[in-house]
Amino acid sequence: MQVWTCVVCGFIYDEMAGLPEEGIVAGTRWQDIPDDWACPDCGVAKADFEMVAV
Amino acid sequence: MEPIVIIGSGLAGYTLARELRKLDKNVPLVIITADDGRFYSKPLLSTALAQGKTADQLAGALAPAMAEQLNAEVLVYSRVEEIDPATCNVRVAQRLIAYSKLVLALGADPMRPQLTGDAAESVMSVNDLTDYARFRERITGAQRITILGGGLIGCEFANDLSLAGHQVDIVHPALYPLDRLLPEAAAQDLQRALSKAGVTWHLGRTATAVNHAAAGYGVTLNDGTVIAADAVLAAIGLRPRVPLAQAAGIRTSRGIQVNRLLETSAAGVYAMGDCAEVAGHVLPYVLPLMAQARALAATLAGAPTEVIYPAMPVIVKTPACPIAVATVAEGLAGNWQVSCVEDGVCALFQDEKKGLLGFALTGKQAGQRQALAKQLQALLP
Numbered sequence: 223m224q225v226w227t228c229v230v231c232g233f234i235y236d237e238m239a240g241l242p243e244e245g246i247v248a249g250t251r252w253q254d255i256p257d258d259w260a261c262p263d264c265g266v267a268k269a270d271f272e273m274v275a276v
Numbered sequence: 277m278e279p280i281v282i283i284g285s286g287l288a289g290y291t292l293a294r295e296l297r298k299l300d301k302n303v304p305l306v307i308i309t310a311d312d313g314r315f316y317s318k319p320l321l322s323t324a325l326a327q328g329k330t331a332d333q334l335a336g337a338l339a340p341a342m343a344e345q346l347n348a349e350v351l352v353y354s355r356v357e358e359i360d361p362a363t364c365n366v367r368v369a370q371r372l373i374a375y376s377k378l379v380l381a382l383g384a385d386p387m388r389p390q391l392t393g394d395a396a397e398s399v400m401s402v403n404d405l406t407d408y409a410r411f412r413e414r415i416t417g418a419q420r421i422t423i424l425g426g427g428l429i430g431c432e433f434a435n436d437l438s439l440a441g442h443q444v445d446i447v448h449p450a451l452y453p454l455d456r457l458l459p460e461a462a463a464q465d466l467q468r469a470l471s472k473a474g475v476t477w478h479l480g481r482t483a484t485a486v487n488h489a490a491a492g493y494g495v496t497l498n499d500g501t502v503i504a505a506d507a508v509l510a511a512i513g514l515r516p517r518v519p520l521a522q523a524a525g526i527r528t529s530r531g532i533q534v535n536r537l538l539e540t541s542a543a544g545v546y547a548m549g550d551c552a553e554v555a556g557h558v559l560p561y562v563l564p565l566m567a568q569a570r571a572l573a574a575t576l577a578g579a580p581t582e583v584i585y586p587a588m589p590v591i592v593k594t595p596a597c598p599i600a601v602a603t604v605a606e607g608l609a610g611n612w613q614v615s616c617v618e619d620g621v622c623a624l625f626q627d628e629k630k631g632l633l634g635f636a637l638t639g640k641q642a643g644q645r646q647a648l649a650k651q652l653q654a655l656l657p
């Protein structure tokens with residue numbers, strides 16, 4: 223399990239925790255998040271930026 | 277065909293270019309920038325010191341790589357001197373560049389505090405990557421940093437600097453920090469958390485002078501207190517860059533005024549990002565910028581598209597006390613209902629008839645922001 227951060231706003235996505243409030247269950251890997259997902263804090267589309275591993 | 281010209285290579289200009297290229301790969305595109313044209317994300321500048329990041333590490337692709345990625349011409353170190361909407365030209369260093377459509381993505385200037393003293397000019401601000409590099413160099417080995425302004429950027433820097441091992445003083449005119457965004461209970465939670473992290477508050481006061489001292493500077497406050505500092509950072513607000521538009525006869529108010537198509541009072545000239553006032557709203561945050569970029573890209577590609585603003589919570593990146601706030605328009609009827617729990621404050625602004633109108637969440641409570649944001653009305657539906 224990895225932790226990722228958005229290169230635009232610094233939002234943290236922790237694979238272990240997922241984003242249950244957005245319907246992404248705990249343990250979901252970054253690569254399994256749908257391509258139309260956008261960063262909840264800054265709105266950047268998944269396809270547009272590299273989430274970088276922390 | 278004349279190119280689409282974008283002035284500015286910040287997050288606004290480059291995001292727009294990227295969105296445009298998704299819709300139109302070939303329309304000629306010129307990006308003119310006063311700086312070096314490297315890609316970087318401004319919101320990250322206020323959380324990067326604790327991570328030990330240099331300006332180069334924060335920067336993404338260099339201008340030539342951006343030009344290639346975006347199939348655009350990127351003119352660096354080029355300051356636009358004049359816009360002529362009548363002939364559709366911009367002037368850069370004696371050269372005229374014709375445009376089919378022009379986009380002003382000029383950003384905003386940090387406000388300068390009114391200070392006297394022989395070191396007033398040494399007060400820094402961090403508004404772009406170059407500023408960040410300069411500031412980081414200045415504070416290397418400096419222990420005591422005074423921040424003027426306890427708003428969003430001031431608080432983020434205070435947290436970041438204290439995490440990076442500096443001793444931080446904040447001077448703020450209101451009686452609690454972030455007073456323009458937060459109700460008192462939420463602000464006090466942040467105040468406590470930053471105090472615990474080692475930040476010293478000077479609330480209800482303003483700085484009047486900065487002078488050289490035996491070591492470093494003395495920052496004099498309006499109650500006579502003098503704070504010893506090795507560096508002084510001003511974070512008292514941003515002013516949209518309007519003079520270029522104003523000089524061209526384009527209508528401005530707080531920002532460059534645009535409608536929901538992001539078009540200014542001059543036909544074919546658009547504005548977005550921190551310089552723009554969109555249907556009366558000046559929102560220098562990332563979510564609105566992304567919404568603008570998508571709408572304007574569609575418009576420039578030939579399908580006029582109004583910008584839609586959903587409810588857009590603002591995130592304050594203070595790890596000592598994370599905050600999410602959906603602001604409440606001034607004068608709106610309703611009441612704050614505040615519940616404080618051990619791990620944060622949940623303040624909801626409600627009206628009996630209209631329901632939830634805004635919120636301020638601190639600490640672990642900030643995790644509810646998405647769920648709560650869904651209950652809010654859109655700002656521009």
